[in-house]
Amino acid sequence: MDKLDKLVKTSKIIYSRLKKLKMPTPAKSAKILVDFFELTLISAGVFMLVYIFIAQLLKVNGDSMFPTFKDGEQLISEKLSIRIKPIVRGDIVVFKHPQNSERFLIKRVVGMPNDVFTVSNGLVFVNGATIKEPYVMQGIKTMQGAIIKEGIDYQIPKDEYILLGDNRDQSSDSRDFGAVSAKNIIGRVLLVYYPVTHFRIIWY
Numbered sequence: 001m002d003k004l005d006k007l008v009k010t011s012k013i014i015y016s017r018l019k020k021l022k023m024p025t026p027a028k029s030a031k032i033l034v035d036f037f038e039l040t041l042i043s044a045g046v047f048m049l050v051y052i053f054i055a056q057l058l059k060v061n062g063d064s065m066f067p068t069f070k071d072g073e074q075l076i077s078e079k080l081s082i083r084i085k086p087i088v089r090g091d092i093v094v095f096k097h098p099q100n101s102e103r104f105l106i107k108r109v110v111g112m113p114n115d116v117f118t119v120s121n122g123l124v125f126v127n128g129a130t131i132k133e134p135y136v137m138q139g140i141k142t143m144q145g146a147i148i149k150e151g152i153d154y155q156i157p158k159d160e161y162i163l164l165g166d167n168r169d170q171s172s173d174s175r176d177f178g179a180v181s182a183k184n185i186i187g188r189v190l191l192v193y194y195p196v197t198h199f200r201i202i203w204y
Contacts, residue, residue, distance in 0.1 A: 064165035074194035077187040092189040111162025145175025
């Protein structure tokens with residue numbers, strides 16, 4: 001009986017406390033729901049604006065930019081600076097594949113508009129002179145592709161760029177599909193954010 005009395009007493013205490021709680025009215029519940037959906041829509045809108053006009057998230061697939069970027073790393077590219085700051089040799093850019101606009105690639109700017117670009121004996125020549133490429137691993141050679149052939153000068157058209165992977169042996173780039181129009185370049189790589197242990201800012 002003692003246990004039953006305690007159970008009854010406890011039930012009465014719980015009931016009395018529940019009665020004191022102010023439950024939201026249907027109108028108040030509806031307002032909370034509307035506020036939640038408004039916040040969700042605003043957040044989604046802000047994200048879309050940032051994604052379209054300011055930044056883009058990307059994942060590295062493959063080793064074409066090794067050792068600068070490793071397979072599986074996730075990056076943020078920003079889209080504003082290329083509108084106010086000219087693209088220069090050495091920039092790492094994100095662009096639409098010339099033959100598949102739904103595919104994005106990450107490569108380095110090696111040839112500028114109006115340059116004469118040449119691949120010869122594993123080296124890159126711009127306007128007849130070799131260029132320094134400290135980002136290319138020692139022993140890696142730049143060989144010809146389907147478009148840019150060994151020892152043949154390639155005149156880069158106006159408003160177009162030669163974009164190459166740092167790991168030339170594993171990269172399909174301008175050597176295979178030619179120079180890339182400025183209108184297909186959507187941004188510069190800003191930072192690596194994942195894995196968090198790989199976090200770093202890309203300085204230019």
